[in-house]
Amino acid sequence: xxxxxxxxxxxxxxxxSQFQNLPTEGFNSLFANINSHVYLKxxxxxxxxxxxxxxxxxPAISVVAADLGLSASEVHGANKRLR
Numbered sequence: 001x002x003x004x005x006x007x008x009x010x011x012x013x014x015x016x017s018q019f020q021n022l023p024t025e026g027f028n029s030l031f032a033n034i035n036s037h038v039y040l041k042x043x044x045x046x047x048x049x050x051x052x053x054x055x056x057x058x059p060a061i062s063v064v065a066a067d068l069g070l071s072a073s074e075v076h077g078a079n080k081r082l083r
Contacts, residue, residue, distance in 0.1 A: 038081055043070060047078035 050068055051058070065075045 040081055041078065043068075043074060044078040044081055047075055048082055051079075 046068055047064065047070075050064055061072050061075050061079070064070075065072045068075070
C-alpha cells in the first residue's frame with residue numbers, strides 16, 4: 001500500500017513500511033490551514049448568476065436546484081463557497 005504525501009513543495013509516495021519516516025516540515029501546516037483557500041467550481045458561477053436573476057427575493061435552495069438541474073447539496077455548497 002502507498003501513501004501519497006503532498007507538501008507545499010513536493011509530492012512523495014511512501015510504502016507502508018516507511019510511514020515512520022514521513023517528513024514533518026510543512027506537512028502539518030498544510031492540513032492545519034486546509035480551509036485557507038477556497039476554489040470555485042463551474043456550477044458556482046451558474047448558481048451565482050441564477051441567484052442574481054431572482055432579484056431581491058431569495059427562493060429556497062430546492063427551487064434554485066430544480067431550476068438549474070442540480071441537487072440541493074450542490075447548490076448549498078456553491079452558496080457556501082461564494083460567501
